[in-house]
Each structure stands twice: as structure tokens, then as C-alpha cells.
Amino acid sequence: MKTIRIFNKEVRWELPVIALSAIVVVSVVAIKLGGGNHSGPKAEPKAKVELLYGYDMSQYEISQGKVESGQTLSHLLEGYTSQVNINRIAEAAKPTYNFRNIKANNKYAIFSQSDSLGTHLCHFVYEKDKESMVHVSLNADGSIGVRTEQKEVTYKRRKVSGTISSSLWNCLTENNIHPALAIEMEDMYGWSVDFFALHEGDTFTAIFDEKYIDDELAGVATVWGAKFTHIGKDYYAIPYVQGGKLSYWDEDGKSMRKQFLKAPLKFTRISSRFSNSRMHPVLKIRRPHHGVDYAAPKGTPVVAIADGTVTAKYWDKNGGGNVLKIKHNNGYSSAYLHLNGYASGIYVGKRVSQGEKICFVGNTGTSTGPHLDFRVYKNGKAMDPLKIPSNPVEPIKKENMADFENIKTRVLAELEGEVRKKDQVGRYDLYPETRPEVSLTRTDSLKMKIEEGTFWQALEKID
Secondary structure, eight states: EEEETTTTEEEEEOOHHHHHHHHHHHHHHHTTTTTOOOOSOOOOOOOOOOOEEEGGGGSEEEEEEETTTTTTOOOOOOOOBOOHHHHHHHHHHHOOOOGGGTTTTOEEEEEEEETTEEEEEEEEOOOOSSSSEEEEETTSSOOOEEEEEOEEEEEEEEEEEEEEEOOOOHHHHTTTTHHHHHHHHHHHTTTOOTTOOOOOEEEEEEEEEEETTTTEEEEEEEEEEEEEEEEHHHHHEEEETTTTTEEOTTTTSBSSBBOOOOSSSSSSSEEOOOOOEEOOOTTTTTEEOOOEEEEOOOOOOOOOSSSSEEEEEETTTTTTTTEEEEEESSSSSEEEEEEEOOOTTTTTTTOOTTTTEEEEBBBSSSSSSEEEEEEEEOOOOOEEEEGOOBOOOOOOOOOGHHHHHHHHHHHHHHHHOOGGGGSSOOOOHHHHHGGOOOOHHHHHHHHHHHSEEEEEHHHHOOO
């Protein structure tokens, strides 16, 4: 072993490290002192190729736009190819995308070429949603190629905090935070925090990935941790994968998922509460109202508050309109009234999962406006849906607790302050099996030691 001194610091390294260090010193000093200016002929810069959807723009006449209301594939391609070819394109595309489902305001681009015989369609690109597009190519031999392509998605990690003045949704939009975070947080805290009863002054902090497509903010991806303070009590959400599924857990390793959701729909308001004597808004008489009314726009999705089996789906001629009933475990059942309709595949005897879409808010039966009348029963007796006792599902398993504690410590540290990037919890921490295998040579290993050690810090100080 040898001892060398750099800036009055003694550092012990193996001889190979010293040799490599000397090479780095010479290289860095040469660069800092202006080395690297070479004489000789310069290569001509290559002309930059401008691409649109992957096609060389200089090779085509291009028409871009957005689908207008009522337009079809024939409207878009008219004048670029024959109706026979348009029909062939529609038929060839069916296994990939049915162009009968074309939507107004979605973007498209037409790539064509012209000659003495007229204009010929080469490629047609249609953005079927924010993240993907359909490519159609009319080849020289008359064949048609159809493929889908995912747009490039980039992610930016962000930590935000806020104080509630009215609602979580309003708080996010007022602070230029994508409202999709509200959906994610309600999903995480749906069993712990009643988002219809937030208090002014409630606070939150969340760490999450923002998703960007075409350099535009397109939504929210993974939430890496959150803290929600409601009426003075802190609720933490720690991400952890158990049983192959990403779920969220409190600081004690208890699942945030409980037997019942706090509410069967999102972002509405309670217009009427559970009562044994309520003045009916239509009949103008007092009678029991054994449910909670959630005012919401017609068509708002409603989800099952717990796993269960559909036991009834019918029209209630006594004023309930379209009704759906579900039987849950431990003697509980739930009912959903005044529905506009039912989710696809919902029938009597169907097993549904907690959070699964089951029906839609409506205004059927005796009703003054669109709302959901939500009811809960215990062994056939009506109870206040806002007071359902709810126990958490299976906690972190004993064999996973040490790993969970490591994740939790790092998440809490980031929630409370800034941490180094390498200390942040990321995908490979939650899904270690997805980490690619990397083999380091001896040179790589020595270089890493230099870059993270005192020697590299010394080089940074060279003017």
C-alpha cells in the first residue's frame, strides 16, 4: 500500500489506482489548459434531416390538421387516393385500429408525392390518443402497411406541497399541478381520508413522476410517496410491491387499502346525508332517507366500495329509478339508486372487485337532479354509509418487513427534505427483478472509486 497527499489529505490506494489517477490528471489538465485544439481539415457537417412522425419531410408534400366534427377517413384522404384505396385502407387497418372510431380534434398528417399523373398518398398518420398513433403506408406495389407506434414518453420527478382552502382538486390547479395527482391521491387515501370532508388548513406533500409527451405535460405516473395531514393527523403513503402488485402502506406497514372505500365516486359533493326524518325535495313530506346523496354530473362513474357479488339490477317503480345492489362479506351490502345506466358486463351474479366501475350517476326515478343515492346495510339493517367500520387488509409480511423499512426510511427522508438522487426510491427498488445485469471491468471499478473519492474533488479545483 502507498500513501499520497492531495490538498493535505492522505489517501490510501492500490498502485493500479495511482497509475490510472496520473492518466486522469494529465488528461484533465491538458483540457483545462486549452489542449485539444487540433489543426487539419474539418469534416463537412452533415445536412440535418427534419423528421415528422419519423418521415423525412423533404421527401413529401405534407398536410396536417385536426379531425373536424363529422369527418371520416374518406373526408381526410379525399383527393390523395381513390375511394377504392380508402376502403382497402379501412379494411386492412381493422385488426390494428377501426377508423370508424376516428375522433374529432385528434391530430393527423398526410404525406404525399405528386407527378404528372397527379397526387399519390404515401403515408397517413393518425394520433388515436395522446400516447399512440396509427401509421398507414400505401406502398409502391399497391400493398398496404398498418402499424401502431407509441410516442416517446419522458418522466420528471417532482415534489410538491400544498394547503387546502376548498378542495384538493382546486388546490392542485391553483398551484399549477396536474389534476391527475388528485385522482392518484384519492385512490391511495380513499380508505383513510374522506375527501368530501376536507378541512381548510389540511396539508399534503407528494413525490411523483410527471409524464411528458411531445414536451407537453400529459399526466402523472408513479407516486413515490405522500403525506396528507387531515385535521391534525398525518397519513403517510409508502409504495411497496407485495404479491407482485404495487400498493401503498402506512408507516407501520399496514395496508392503506381497507375493507370499504370511503365513497363510491370521485370529486363530487354530498347533497343530502343519512337521516330518519328528511324533508323529501320532491314529495315535500318528511320520511326516512337511509342513504347519502352525492351530487354529480350525469354519467359520472360509480365504483364498488368493496369486493362482492351483484344481487339485484332493476327499475324501482317507487322512485329509485335504476338500482344496483351488491352483497359483501361479513353481512354487509350496498345499494346504488337513480342510475343513468350500468357498466358493461354487470349482471346479477357477477363478482366485482373493490374500485371496479359498476354503474353511472343519473337522474332516474323521483329526483330533482343528477345524483347518486348510496346506501349500506348490515345484516339487512340500514346504516349511515359515512360511518362504516373498515379494517385494513393484509399488512406487510414478516419476511418483507426489513425491505419495507428500507424503502420507508428513504421515502420519509425525501418527503421531509432534499436527498441525493441515488438515495431516492425508484423503479428498481420496487421491482428489483427488472434491474439489468451490469458487468464492471477492473478499470470501471477503479474509475468509480476515483470519481467518488478525494482525488476527483481535488481535480475539480484546478483552474
